[in-house]
Amino acid sequence: MELPFAESYKIKMVEPIYRSTREQREEWIKEANYNLFNLKSEQVYIDLLTDSGTGAMSDKQWAALMTGDESYAGSSSYYNLKNAIRNIFGFEYFLPTHQGRAAENVLFSVLVKEGNVVPGNSHFDTTKGHIEFRKAKAIDCTVDEAFDTESLHPFKGNIDLVKLESVYSSYNREQIPMVIVTLTCNTSGGQPVSMQNLRDVTALSQKYGVKVVFDSARFAENAWFIKEREDDYRNSSIKDIVAEMFSFADAMTMSSKKDGIVNIGGFMAMKTEELYKQASVFNIMYEGFNTYGGMAGRDMNALSVGLDEVTNEHYLKNRIQQVAYLGNRLIEWGIPVQKPIGGHAVFIDAKHFLSHVPKEEYIAQTLAIELYLEAGVRGVEVGTLLADRDPETKENRYPKLEMLRLAIPRRTYTNNHMDVVAVALKNIFDRREKIVRGYKIKSEAPIMRHFSVELEHV
Structure with a gap:
């Protein structure tokens, strides 16, 4: 007889909850x-x-929390997180923020201008809010199967390439600062994006000279579905899948309160030093100095561990x-x-x-x-x-x-x-x-x- 499923952890601390009438x-x-x-x-x-921010941290995360370095500039906790982001996502440059919408605010302050259009797969509320606050327009290019709740399409978070190219060909290049790919796609039901779709979106975007930005709050869950549903990745590790996913992105934003398994925090990361320097100006204005942003050292330590645990x-x-x-x-x-x-x-x-x-x-x-x-x-x-x-x-x-x-x-x-x-x-x-x-x-x-x-x- 096959053994039944059981949780991969045991409970060390409990919090009482009240059942009302x-x-x-x-x-x-x-x-x-x-x-x-x-x-x-x-x-x-x-x-x-x-x-978001409501999960339970592990014993190793709590231990890391206690060794946080709260130095204003150049703390060891910042470098712990920098190394984790480089090792998992492959980005050399990053800026910490207090949560995901703050990362959007900083990055969009650089990229999004009045009259712009930003295509993507069912932008979530804060993403659309930051776009429309700047008098730009979010255009949903999600595949049609996402809107049929009975369809069993394995990747309902995918971007429809025909819809995306229609946006690219209908507007001037200067009007399209980026395409946003949300992993997984929250608004369509926590639905994943396939590796093939990431590859195709990037190829099409490069053809038109458009940046590819990942909203990465649930990146590890997306990687799990790629492993389960794309034949080419059944024997790949989650960390290898994540590395390939983010090889297709120019930049990323992250609400660490989801797949970072922490109670607060976020960051943005990017491939180029130029974009890092541009974003740094707004990060210092809105969040804090570049080596702590909106995060305490202890929270950066806990996030460093969480990013490793979530890819287990x-x-x-x-x-x-x-x-x-x-x-x-x-x-x-x-x-x-x-x-x-x-x-x-x-x-x-x-x-x-x-x-x-x-x-x-x-x-x-x-x-x-x-x-x-x-x-x-x-x-x-x-x-x-x-x-x-x-x-x-x-x-x-x-x-x-x-x-x-x-x-x-x-x-x-x-x-x-x-x-x-x-x-x-x-x-x-x-x-x-x-x-x-x-x-x-x-x-x-x-x-x-x-x-x-x-x-x-x-």
């Missing part, structure tokens, strides 16, 4: 103006809002299988999800789950609130609220996918917790016909509104 949750979510971001952490039983195949197998465990339980009950299951989260197809709720009443947000009321589980809407308003018309943008994302923190919850989430969704699914109205906006910010929006029930 439905009456309490009804009061709390109303006080939060039906915005799950406004809830206090102690009001949440199982928190799947994000996998035993860790990745555990990580991917837990996400698949939750997804497969939902599929067994007929609950509509993005297939195949992605790397960091399960994405519920809210349009098909709550088919009676009008799109103007924020379907995925409605489902997210129902899940919180049912079991104290906090997910996040990846739909119309996140898509924001068109900068020119000020009208809502209705994306092709209206999703509830259940992002699973790394090394944090057990499969018993996943069972609670699955049963809660099954209970809602069984009474879905009774959910016919959603929410309307009371107030919203002019950009990235989903973080602070205030809603009321229709």
Whole structure:
């Protein structure tokens, strides 16, 4: 008999969580103006809002934390991280920042100008926000299969080369500062990009003289799917796959709070000294001196270890299988999800789950609130609220996918917790016909509104 799957770690420390009553949750979510971001952490039983900075660090990371060098300039922790980035990604130049959106802010301050267009595969919220804040335009070139949740295409994060070349040929070269490839593609459901697609995107971009930038928050999960789904890489190590992936990039941004398995931090890295010097000006202005940026020495030490651990195949197998465990339980009950299951989260197809709720009443947000009321589980809407308003018309943008994302923190919850989430969704699914109205906006910010929006029930 084959031995069953078990986690590749044992638990050394625990944190208590509180299981509230439905009456309490009804009061709390109303006080939060039906915005799950406004809830206090102690009001949440199982928190799947994000996998960003919410994972559990290892004993080796905690040990590295204690030996951090907090020198303002030239700390040993900076050089530990520099060596890790060089060894894993192959980039000689890098700048630390306090998190991923800060790296975007610094890099885009160099590259993105008013009137520019930035193609990519379903840019995530902060990426699109930084582009549109600079009065530029993000153009989605994701393959069409990504928007069919039932399709089993193995690489739904891929960029459609025909769409990309259409952008390249429709605009002047000076208007296109870069193409952004998000690994894995969060907005399309944590879906991977194939090595062949990375190779093809780079070849096409070089033909038109366009820089290739990777949004690398979940690079290791992407490498795992390449190993599992591309025949040429089945016998390759994760570290070798990562090295080849990043050989196709001119630069990268990284939210280290995901596949760095740390609670804070980020960086950008690049091939050329010229781009490094240009970005350094903004990094010093916005983040800090180049050898610490927005990070403490102890956090750079922990990240150095985390980048090594995340490329360990035993860790990745555990990580991917837990996400698949939750997804497969939902599929067994007929609950509509993005297939195949992605790397960091399960994405519920809210349009098909709550088919009676009008799109103007924020379907995925409605489902997210129902899940919180049912079991104290906090997910996040990846739909119309996140898509924001068109900068020119000020009208809502209705994306092709209206999703509830259940992002699973790394090394944090057990499969018993996943069972609670699955049963809660099954209970809602069984009474879905009774959910016919959603929410309307009371107030919203002019950009990235989903973080602070205030809603009321229709």
